[in-house]
Amino acid sequence: MTVRVRWFCLPLVLGLLLPPAVAHGQTREEASEDGDKRARELFLKGDRAYAEGDYETALSSFEAAYALSGRHALLYNMANAHERLGQYDQALDKLRRFLPHASSGQQGLLEKRMQALQMRIDDQAATRKAAPSPASAPPASDPEPDKKGDEAEGLPPVSSPPYLGYALVGVGAVGLGLGTYFGMQALDARSDAEEGCPDVGGARRCTTASQDAIDRDRSNALMADVSIGVGVVAAAAGVWMILAHDAPAQEGGTGARVGAAPRVGGGEVDVFFRF
Numbered sequence: 001m002t003v004r005v006r007w008f009c010l011p012l013v014l015g016l017l018l019p020p021a022v023a024h025g026q027t028r029e030e031a032s033e034d035g036d037k038r039a040r041e042l043f044l045k046g047d048r049a050y051a052e053g054d055y056e057t058a059l060s061s062f063e064a065a066y067a068l069s070g071r072h073a074l075l076y077n078m079a080n081a082h083e084r085l086g087q088y089d090q091a092l093d094k095l096r097r098f099l100p101h102a103s104s105g106q107q108g109l110l111e112k113r114m115q116a117l118q119m120r121i122d123d124q125a126a127t128r129k130a131a132p133s134p135a136s137a138p139p140a141s142d143p144e145p146d147k148k149g150d151e152a153e154g155l156p157p158v159s160s161p162p163y164l165g166y167a168l169v170g171v172g173a174v175g176l177g178l179g180t181y182f183g184m185q186a187l188d189a190r191s192d193a194e195e196g197c198p199d200v201g202g203a204r205r206c207t208t209a210s211q212d213a214i215d216r217d218r219s220n221a222l223m224a225d226v227s228i229g230v231g232v233v234a235a236a237a238g239v240w241m242i243l244a245h246d247a248p249a250q251e252g253g254t255g256a257r258v259g260a261a262p263r264v265g266g267g268e269v270d271v272f273f274r275f
Helices: 002-017 028-051 055-069 073-084 088-101 104-130 149-153 163-196 210-246
Strands: 257-262 269-274
Touching: 028 055, 028 073, 055 073, 073 088, 088 104, 163 210
Parallel strands: none
Antiparallel strands: 257 269
């Protein structure tokens, strides 16, 4: 009788010991996909908060996304938020943790930025040490974070959608549409010109009235060529910017993404870390 009770309890004990995802019929792959989806939502929330100047919300969102995904690029975004909050110790710690996973080209910029942060930390310590006691003067506050931040040191903070790429694709679509319109107008004018220029004795003789159709044919054909040319170039540039923005990059095997976001600034393209 005792043996039966033990075997009856065994499935219940095994069910309690199984991971929650397996116990509810969810595979580990599905659980991982759900975690990545939630982590991306948190990253986008932090991205918006950072752009709005709400660095505390941005920091907490990046931390939660990192806890779910473990993607090292989020350490860099957390460092940006810490620095904007004046938390230079934490910013330096996050950059040190991210440094081994950065590419060789990024490591030089990161090291310079870490040196600048260390100087700020030393300045803060010297300021607090030289400040008068609370009994004789109000407590000294930390200096306001440098508003130039990471952009001045060569590494932009957080990603943003490729708006310029979308705009160029729109311009390209308009250009192709105009080119098609003027091309149709040129064909109509050419048809009218051919009717006014009959073939007489193996040579075309154009009437005075047909000259207007010939002029319209030439001008519309020129406008069609220009519009199509501009449309193709703009659309190609826009598509390239969008694809470059979302292109995956190797980041220590973690699957983090690195994209390029075009911005107006002397033709520069900044590199930043994306989730």
